[in-house]
Amino acid sequence: MEILAIGRSIFDLFFPIRCLNCDSVISQRNPLCVTCAADLPLTHWNMDQYNLAFEKLKPFCKIQSAHSLLFFRHENVTQKLLHHLKYLNHPEIGYLLAEKTIFDVDLKKFDGIIPIPIHPKKLKKRGYNQILPYAITLAEHFQIPVREDILIRVENNPSQVFKNREKRLNSIQNAFGLTNQNLEGHFIIMDDVLTTGATISTCVNLIHAKFPKVKISVMTIACGV
Numbered sequence: 001m002e003i004l005a006i007g008r009s010i011f012d013l014f015f016p017i018r019c020l021n022c023d024s025v026i027s028q029r030n031p032l033c034v035t036c037a038a039d040l041p042l043t044h045w046n047m048d049q050y051n052l053a054f055e056k057l058k059p060f061c062k063i064q065s066a067h068s069l070l071f072f073r074h075e076n077v078t079q080k081l082l083h084h085l086k087y088l089n090h091p092e093i094g095y096l097l098a099e100k101t102i103f104d105v106d107l108k109k110f111d112g113i114i115p116i117p118i119h120p121k122k123l124k125k126r127g128y129n130q131i132l133p134y135a136i137t138l139a140e141h142f143q144i145p146v147r148e149d150i151l152i153r154v155e156n157n158p159s160q161v162f163k164n165r166e167k168r169l170n171s172i173q174n175a176f177g178l179t180n181q182n183l184e185g186h187f188i189i190m191d192d193v194l195t196t197g198a199t200i201s202t203c204v205n206l207i208h209a210k211f212p213k214v215k216i217s218v219m220t221i222a223c224g225v
């Protein structure tokens with residue numbers, strides 16, 4: 001036992017696990033230290049029409065309700081979490097954040113979750129669509145399907161980070177398509193972060209153009225402020 005403990009200390013000495021926010025050494029394989037985890041910028045929103053996510057999307061598309069778990073600011077902990085989820089092969093961050101979301105929302109009444117798809121080239125490079133760990137965990141908890149068979153990505157856009165809303169809208173409008181699947185009911189469109197709302201509103205409008213009676217709500221892990 002003692003030898004094991006010494007061995008672990010030596011391992012930690014050379015390969016310390018660090019909090020991805022404050023860089024302090026942590027003992028377990030969590031993304032954050034206890035202090036940073038307790039300090040997450042949670043929105044505490046309900047899934048409804050009285051929050052910033054709904055306000056951002058309302059001018060551009062018709063949705064029933066919206067929810068985001070975290071506030072997203074330049075270089076805040078949310079940005080670091082999403083960066084690790086998206087680019088540094090940490091899908092477990094999606095599972096952990098979904099477990100927090102379960103306290104905010106009840107998704108049993110919905111007919112399914114439609115994740116925003118990423119282009120096959122990005123999928124091949126990244127290995128997974130970054131929103132799926134989050135989507136799958138919530139879908140399993142509330143026993144609703146994840147509908148990856150509705151939206152398709154048809155054009156690989158360059159990074160959207162530095163474009164303004166108008167430029168983003170122009171480049172994103174041809175980036176998605178619909179499959180031949182039929183759709184009826186109330187669905188949740190899900191993405192990692194809501195900033196200008198260009199991507200999400202494009203997908204909502206695309207679905208409504210073909211299925212005007214389908215109700216759509218929106219969930220994102222984070223909402224830019």
Ligand SMILES: [Zn+2]
Nearest residue numbers: 019022033036
């Ligand atoms: Zn920390």
